[in-house]
Amino acid sequence: MEVRHGRELNETRDRLERWRVKQAREAFRTGDQWSELTARLSVKEVSAFLAAECQIPRRDVARFVRLAKVLGADRELYIEKGVAVSVLLDLAGQDEAVRSEALRMIRSGRSLQSKELRALKRDISLERAAAEGALDRTRIRDLRNIAVRKARAGVDAWLASLEKVVNAAHDVSEFDMLKGNTLTMAPKKIDRLAIKAAKLVEELPALVGREFAKAPVPDRPRSGKSPGSWPEVFATLRAMAKRRMFIEHRYERPETTVMDFDPHIVAQLAWAFGYDGCTDGDKARDRMREAGSVPLATQPGPEPTPFDRRNKPTVLEICAGAGGQALGLHAAGFSHAGLVEIDGDAAATLKHNRPSWPVLNADLRGLDLSHLKGVDLLAGGVPCQSFSAAGMRLGANDERDLFPEALRLVRELRPRAVMLENVTGALHVGNAVNRLRILSALASLGYDAEWRVIDGSEFGLPQKRRRSVLVGFQQGIMHRFRWPVAIGTPAPTVGEALFDLMSANGWEHAGEWGERANGLAPTLIGGSQRKKGIDLAQEKSRQAWMKIAVNPNGRALEAPGPGVPADHNPKLTLEMMARIQDFPEWWSFKGSPQQAFRQIANAFPPRMAFAVGASIMRALTGREIDLPAALLKPLAEPEKVPSEFARKFSMEARRQSAQRE
Known part of the structure; x- marks a missing residue:
């Protein structure tokens, strides 16, 4: 053996x-x-x-x-x-x-x-x-090491004494609730507490320096969050050393004055040991985030508490188009600080569907957005024609290339995260050098970045839509980011996704068509403003459309009606194209049919943007989500905007109320 x-x-x-x-x-x-x-x-x-x-x-x-x-x-x-x-x-x-x-x-x-x-x-x-004959620097190092160890031992001893004071204060507080007036019934306990607090105050400067020990207490309102700070701990100890530990209460019947022990003292001192007065997990995580720490969840928990509107991570979206990416990022929890779009019709689409969003119809080149410095996420679908096969893959040599403008905004605004979406041609061998220059520029600005390809069909999109996505973070965040993975359930076929729309006008063969349309749609191609006319495909993908019983040459004004033959390959209406691109039914597009088609086909589908946005949100906040479960729910609802009458009524009601006051 x-x-x-x-x-x-x-x-x-x-x-x-x-x-x-x-x-x-x-x-x-x-x-x-x-x-x-x-x-x-x-x-x-x-x-x-x-x-x-x-x-x-x-x-x-x-x-x-x-x-x-x-x-x-x-x-x-x-x-x-x-x-x-x-x-x-x-x-x-x-x-x-x-x-x-x-x-x-x-x-x-x-x-x-x-x-x-x-x-x-x-x-x-x-x-x-x-x-x-040089000096032995190890002697200096040894002295420094001894000093560090001694300082650490001194702080540990001071904290141990502070813990005893916290426990003693808690005992006095409990005595106060049980017996009544602490000042008259437990004077010896109060004296001992004051002496111990005075000793801690006396030892402080040697440990942390006089400036830190006497730092002003931050002016923060008391709330359920039980805010705290080291200056507040020190101020509490100084007050205790001077025996200022009571709150005076006056009662009329019978007329008497009672000095109650201040209930805030224990909470203020216990803050030093991590106690915040609340064991609620969501509130504890919020406090950690406010302090600059990010607790990272590794498994999806219960439905997370929605972000407070003021605390929502913000996003500046450039080249926003018709809002596909904006819908996905909004569903992921981001609040839009701005949306920049040069095309007037696309900007009108955004304003019509989401009146509350701050939409700016402007050319991105040289645009001053300095008022948005510090935004959490800079996102955008920068023009892709310069990286596509149709655009001859000119990359940085194409006048439509807006990556330099995106990098300028990264340099000026210093967002915590960056997400730039493009066609897969960005990862083509012919664009390798330009791609590396972009990564190099981000690295020189202090960002860790990666470029990957994601497929919409892996997240429930009835379309083989593969897009390259660049994601970057300021240093110290990337370790919390992971790319979204396929949800594991098959995406609906074109026949399954469009059956109700295709049968809306009474076509008796819609069910048979649905069986023939038993595959995923090729990528919808919108093209640039240079493109004239509406067609769904280039020559290579034309046959792929025909295999799923769809005529890609142009668009239909409406679904087929009664009497249309069973072997008919219908064209798609704009409504059908929008569904393939995952836009909600109520989202309407402004402009001519040609402009609406371009807005639909060029969009980054909401569920793809949501998948990446949720991963970025996790990296920024530590919140984990169940992506498959989240994608089963509607990502967006129509914005409830009060009518003109309702707005006038509300204004008049407020005016009358002010007069009465």
């Missing part, structure tokens, strides 16, 4: 040795690739490429670069010995003396560990300092 186990262990060792050799060789090849790429592209662009599209951690990018440069001369030895990639990357960042000693150790047969490099660096530095 032992012999058999020994053979298994030997086989495992040999297999892992071969794997380590292979990994070491590939690590050096990655470094070589860097050198080749930087001969043609900038360092920032290649760094963005390795981090965003090759999934190499950002901290490792520079280390791979050094790997090829500083260890290249001895690469065959490192490969032969199968040195772990983590050790190679750490070694590449060391100075020449450490690298030389490590190389000798590896050549001797040592299996070097990364933690040994740090100790090696320390000891070699000591030898160098001794040889040069």
